[in-house]
Amino acid sequence: MTKLFDGMKTYLMQSIPDIRVTDVVEMIIIAVLLYNVMLWIKNTRAWVLLKGILVLLGFILVAYLFHMNTILWLADKTINVGIIAVVIIFQPELRRALEQLGRNKVLGFLVSDNGKMVDDKFSDKTMNEIVKATFEMSKVKTGALIVIERKTPLAEYERTGILVDGVVTSQLLLNIFEHNTPLHDGAVVVRGNRIVAATCYLPLSDNMAISKDLGTRHRAGVGVSEVSDSVTIIVSEETGTVSVAFDGGLRRGMDPDTLREELKRIIEENEAPKGRRLKILKGWQKHEKKADK
Numbered sequence: 042m043t044k045l046f047d048g049m050k051t052y053l054m055q056s057i058p059d060i061r062v063t064d065v066v067e068m069i070i071i072a073v074l075l076y077n078v079m080l081w082i083k084n085t086r087a088w089v090l091l092k093g094i095l096v097l098l099g100f101i102l103v104a105y106l107f108h109m110n111t112i113l114w115l116a117d118k119t120i121n122v123g124i125i126a127v128v129i130i131f132q133p134e135l136r137r138a139l140e141q142l143g144r145n146k147v148l149g150f151l152v153s154d155n156g157k158m159v160d161d162k163f164s165d166k167t168m169n170e171i172v173k174a175t176f177e178m179s180k181v182k183t184g185a186l187i188v189i190e191r192k193t194p195l196a197e198y199e200r201t202g203i204l205v206d207g208v209v210t211s212q213l214l215l216n217i218f219e220h221n222t223p224l225h226d227g228a229v230v231v232r233g234n235r236i237v238a239a240t241c242y243l244p245l246s247d248n249m250a251i252s253k254d255l256g257t258r259h260r261a262g263v264g265v266s267e268v269s270d271s272v273t274i275i276v277s278e279e280t281g282t283v284s285v286a287f288d289g290g291l292r293r294g295m296d297p298d299t300l301r302e303e304l305k306r307i308i309e310e311n312e313a314p315k316g317r318r319l320k321i322l323k324g325w326q327k328h329e330k331k332a333d334k
């Protein structure tokens with residue numbers, strides 16, 4: 042009996058490899074990475090592609106089971122080209138994913154982003170002017186798209202528009218978005234207390250979770266929030282509804298108080314200490330789920 046136990050003990054000691062702390066850390070990192078890749082696949086066009094690849098793999102399995110050598114040979118020869126094709130097709134999504142990684146605070150310590158300094162800090166007055174203009178436009182159903190820059194520079198999108206460089210006032214915003222005027226189309230970019238540009242073209246989000254009732258104005262608002270830490274206010278031309286896009290999410294049906302509160306919260310988050318920042322993000326995510334229903 043003792044011999045049996047000793048044998049089992051030796052077997053177990055030999056067959057279970059030494060698990061070090063680094064192995065556990067490695068497993069956690071891989072699990073987090075896999076989870077994020079799966080989330081990314083689910084929320085982009087990659088989900089449709091993945092389904093196509095699964096059908097193709099099923100087909101190859103059938104060919105393998107029935108020894109269809111020509112099909113197997115063709116599959117073998119095209120797989121490398123297929124991988125390159127996937128990288129080319131998903132170049133915008135991959136670029137966006139890498140940009141998001143670059144915005145990650147962990148990397149932020151290594152790659153500091155001090156390229157842009159805003160001396161003119163977003164003030165309460167500016168916030169009130171924006172809220173006032175937003176709800177005046179909402180009342181008369183004037184479509185609007187206002188992007189507020191934070192840490193991520195939006196120069197790339199600013200360049201697609203017309204330079205304005207004016208102090209943010211409700212009158213200026215109303216004027217810009219007035220129907221049938223040269224500046225009303227596209228987005229306005231706000232940096233600090235100034236409107237830097239109008240008619241800007243923003244990247245469109247391809248998030249499948251965005252309601253099908255919403256068109257390109259809303260997709261553009263969410264799109265820019267996916268590639269930057271900006272806050273975007275969207276006024277629907279169809280319904281007058283006010284929404285806020287932030288961190289890839291959309292919160293709809295805002296009123297003046299909730300918009301002011303939301304803007305304050307997000308803008309202040311910039312200066313918030315770490316612990317508070319986490320709470321703020323959790324709060325946002327909770328709200329976002331409710332609002333998107």
Ligand SMILES: Nc1ncnc2c1ncn2[C@@H]1O[C@H](COP(=O)(O)OP(=O)(O)OP(=O)(O)O)[C@@H](O)[C@H]1O
Nearest residue numbers: 184226227228242243256257258259261277278279
């Ligand atoms: N990529 C973009 N960047 C900036 N603005 C855009 C972009 N795409 C569309 N827009 C703006 O959105 C307008 C079209 O809005 P559309 O009706 O498609 O969107 P929507 O989300 O249904 O909004 P609404 O509720 O106001 O109709 C365009 O005239 C333009 O001003």
